[in-house]
């Protein structure tokens with residue numbers, strides 16, 4: 299990047315969405331630079347690192363794997379535990395910082411440039427060209443530069459500066475999360491993740507424990523904003539018997555805060571720019587999982603940009619091939635997931651208890667194991683409602699209109 303150059307594409311943010319988009323664009327022969335505000339890719343971490351097998355099908359290989367989980371224990375507010383065991387790995391747990399670093403390396407190997415410690419402060423985008431104001435964080439933030447490109451990709455996470463600068467609609471809702479990486483002197487079960495529901499534990503969402511290994515893991519929760527902070531709520535949860543009985547001796551190794559935007563945005567494009575990943579609120583509302591949708595967005599956004607730049611100017615209209623393709627593959631599911639979470643949010647703890655107890659039925663458990671897909675939760679909900687009149691009685695009115 300030398301002053302005066304006009305790059306084909308500048309990608310803001312070296313998370314999974316940004317690095318993957320940059321990799322595809324560079325592979326198509328475009329001049330691509332990724333600007334990342336931090337000194338190290340992947341840090342600070344805002345993720346439990348729980349990924350579906352689909353992520354690795356997408357990438358064509360497994361990277362940064364710490365552990366594999368074949369089951370989940372779902373803890374109802376009453377204490378009833380639904381113990382799901384698929385008998386085969388259903389999810390992969392990764393070291394998220396290493397995962398992001400591996401994706402960034404692939405982008406660089408493919409020909410993209412990464413500018414570290416470059417914080418984008420402002421973006422002006424038109425179909426005729428884009429200008430980014432960038433602060434060099436290595437110089438204590440005093441040095442500034444102007445970077446020009448034909449297209450800007452906003453892959454800058456939940457509080458996207460690109461989205462804000464370009465006046466693109468903000469996500470309507472967000473969840474706030476907090477996590478603690480812990481070491482345990484006693485060995486923990488590495489085969490299952492634990493999920494805890496309850497308005498007191500995590501209003502509007504849930505708490506989790508993800509095992510990284512026999513003596514380490516992550517405990518966290520996400521919740522609707524407002525009221526007690528997620529940090530205070532998590533600390534209270536960790537002092538309570540539900541957590542203490544299973545994890546009696548844990549020491550905090552690190553803490554992480556983060557936001558999960560819920561959407562997805564209907565129009566993550568404007569003249570000269572597209573948003574991908576959390577910047578476009580593409581995380582799943584029922585699980586907070588955003589890596590798989592971010593990788594899908596990277597593919598469709600880069601396809602659209604390559605096609606548009608070959609022909610002419612990147613107008614919003616021309617770039618709209620991206621959200622159309624994304625919606626077809628996962629966007630429609632993300633909208634269903636947002637409606638599912640709204641229904642879940644409206645349920646009392648008593649309803650959640652009844653629902654979890656109703657699911658504790660061999661036939662329904664078989665269905666969960668055979669048809670459960672973390673990335674497409676609505677498919678399982680539909681199958682369960684078809685199978686069980688009791689579930690329809692309990693939850694039917696809430697889920698009406700969903701399918």
Ligand SMILES: Cc1cc2nc3c(=O)[nH]c(=O)nc-3n(C[C@H](O)[C@H](O)[C@H](O)COP(=O)(O)OP(=O)(O)OC[C@H]3O[C@@H](n4cnc5c(N)ncnc54)[C@H](O)[C@@H]3O)c2cc1C
Pocket residue numbers: 310311312313314315316333334335336340344345346347348349416417418419453454455456458459475476477518519520555556557558574575576577581586587588589590592
């Ligand atoms: C508590 C929590 C737990 C989660 N657990 C999971 C999970 O288990 N599985 C899962 O799939 N998803 C999980 N997620 C969601 C997942 O982490 C995100 O969906 C995913 O990181 C989105 O990737 P991204 O590339 O869009 O954004 P990010 O990973 O947020 O990357 C954005 C990048 O942009 C950079 N950046 C931001 N602003 C600027 C700027 N102005 N200039 C330059 N660079 C900038 C940031 O430093 C960052 O590197 C979790 C989220 C939270 C909060």
